[in-house]
Amino acid sequence: MTGDERRFGLGAGIALTLASTVLWGVAHLAAERRKTGLALMAAYVLMLAAVLTVFTAFSANLLSLAVQPSWLTVLTVALVVIALAWTGVIIWSFLLVRPPRSDTVGRFLSTTLAVALCALILAPTAYATRLAYLSRDVVHTLFAGNGGTAPIMAQDPWSGADRVNFLLLGGDSAPGRPGVRTDSMTVASVDVETGATVLFGLPRNLQQVQLPAGPARDAFPWGFTGSGPDTPGLLNEVFQFAEDHPELVPGVHKGKRGSTLLKQTISDILGIPVDYYAMVDMKGFAEIIDAMGGVRITIKAPIVYGKHREGLLPAGTRKLSGEDALWYGRSRTDSDDYVRMGRQKCLLNAVAKQADPMTVLNSFERLAAATKRAISTDLPQDLLPAVVDLSQKVKDAKMRSLSFVPPLISTSDPDWYVIRRKVREALDEDSASTKTAAAHAPSATESTDTPVSLDSTCG
Template sequence: MTGEDRRFGLGASIALTLASTVLWGVAHLATERRKTGLALMAAYVLTLAGVLTVFTAFSANLLSLAVQPRWLTWLTVALVVIALAWTGVILWSFLLVRPARSDSVGRFLTATLAVALCALVLAPTAYATRLAYVSRDVVNSLFATGDTPNAPVLAQDPWNGAQRVNFLLLGGDSAPSRPGVRTDSMTVASVDVETGESVLFGLPRNLQNVPLPEGPARARFPSGFSGAGPGTPGLLNEVFQYAEDNPDVVPGVEKGKRGPTLLKQTIGDLLGLRVDHYAMVDMKGFAEIVDAMGGVQVTIKEPIVYGRRREGLLPAGTRRLSGEEALWYGRSRTDSDDYVRMGRQKCLLNAVARQADPMTVLNSFESLAAATKRAISTDLPQHLLPAVVDLSQKVKDARIRSLNFVPPLISTADPDWYEIRRKVEDTLNERPAPRTAPARTTPSPTPEADTPTSLDTACG
């Protein structure tokens, strides 16, 4: 029995169409199609229960699923199927309860309502599908597929029995007058895989005579790295680009991976750690990320001069920086030094991480994704992403300590490599002080020796 048979009026048609959108099958029951109506209601309840179960019982795993292309594909398919089924029910319900043919105005109004309801269902689905596509593209672009371990092995222990996992975090800087990349910010984050407690080991860019790993690199520089030639000072921040330009020091490694490979080995040997993975943020691309977020807010303690010709000034106080201002904020050494800049760079990254809340990310998701693809490089494989996401949740609730190897703790011109490794070992073996009585656990020239994860944005 259709609306023609029952002669539904305009009000009844609108009410039943709306009701069928909220609960499938209402219009069918009104037209005495009981079996179909009850079947649609059951399908709706089951679908709703499934969605609620995913977002409640599995809420802790949603972030992990969001970094897995296979699950993103299934999510896209599921969203499209649900949306098409929903719009089909809306149109079917409209056809059953629309006003009589003689009521042309009523038909027009109810048809307009049905189309609007379909658009209301399809629009967010199209947006969510687009987000899933962009997310999958970012994951596939940034993270290598590699050889994925068996699922049971991966689920049981993604870190392969390691108690700690060590990430090398790099800030790369380049300029038109200086080809190549200089890793001016180098930090190793050593994370306890059980508790999430972390230690950040900061290395200055100007460490000299750095011993390179055994093999062709050390054979080339038996007394420590001295640079590419007379015009280069031979600092730690040059090792990355030197490896890229000289494939014979890292034989068998393809272009684009030579720099990270040699630098991971070099810094790992300096600290006495195995560096598992690296991630590098290009500072110019980082500025694009900041702009995509709408800026980043920091509290500046002292005015900072920026620009190649000192044409700008970042006044003291709490302010929102544009991407270019944030870039110079992290890069400027005018009236300061490398070690002050190291602290500002860490602070800037922390501020961006804190302010990248879900609403900010959603509002500028595509521009952020595009900037991220240009700004970040890493050797993290895709199969480890769920484990990294889970580990990051532990890190958020755990204590972070920091030890920077800068003067007066060490001399950058003549570093005591044994002392560096000893302090790393002592720091990792020392139990952190309770949160209620924070204490400096390691000698450090900065006030970062023992900090919680709720990091301050007062950056100086």
């Protein structure tokens, strides 16, 4: 029996169409198509059960799924299939319970409602599909690998290591200065079990740096000295110097020479292996901040910037645009490299904390485009799920910082033995404090203070 035969009125047709959108099969039962209605209800319940299972059983791994292109494809296809099936049920239900042909106004209103309900289902699906496509594009652009097809819970991704060390670089270029200078260099040493992190900051103007054994050290046996006025021999020049002189890193392709040599160099300086690197171009970083809608920073004292002191960032708490944030991290006017290093850490920390899920979703397309332009890394795709899991641990763990700047270290005549000793002491202290904290962990009824980074203040 059809809807026309049963002569559903406007009110009944609208109510049944809405009800069938919320629970499949209601309209079919009203139209006395009991078998079909019950089958649709059963399918709907099974679908909801499957979705709830995914969001409960795999809730801890949802972020990991978001960085695996193969899983993104599976989830996107599943979402599209569900949306199309849902839309089909809405249309089918509408056709069964729409008002008779003689009720022109009723037909128009009920048709408008059905179209609106279909749009309500399809629009979020289209948006989610777009986000999935952009995510896949970002992953494929930034990270090398086989497409992230490794299982979510694979064997130990860190190969038995207690800590993993990431070299975080801030790259900058300027008119009249060739290439990119890594003016910000920090190694984050992360405990893979707890997420406890020690940050080792290296100044850009470190001199007499010993390059790793091989062709690089053969070219500079007494330490890196550069090759003229444009490269006086500072640590921040090693990256670009290697790109311009392939003979220093034979067998390494263009675009990877700089990171390869700098990782090896900093590994020797600190006495620990540097596993991976990530570099953020400062101009691209400004685009990321603009895409986020700005970043809120507390400035303790006014910051003057520009060669001719043409700019000023007043003291106080305010939201900085990308350009202002760039000057905040760049300026050395009335200060020095070491003050700037501290501000750069504050800026990165503020961006990480303020990039909440809603902010990311609201400006995902702009963020994705800016990220592809701003970031380069050698992290493989297969490792991304493990890195995401580790980042969640880092957020809840303590973070310590040690910067090798005067008076601890003379940048013109560094004591490499002291640097390596301080690194060992910092890591030993971090491991000891982590074990102590685990032994005295509070019970479920006790409270604990939120861990605070030693570099939590900004100037």
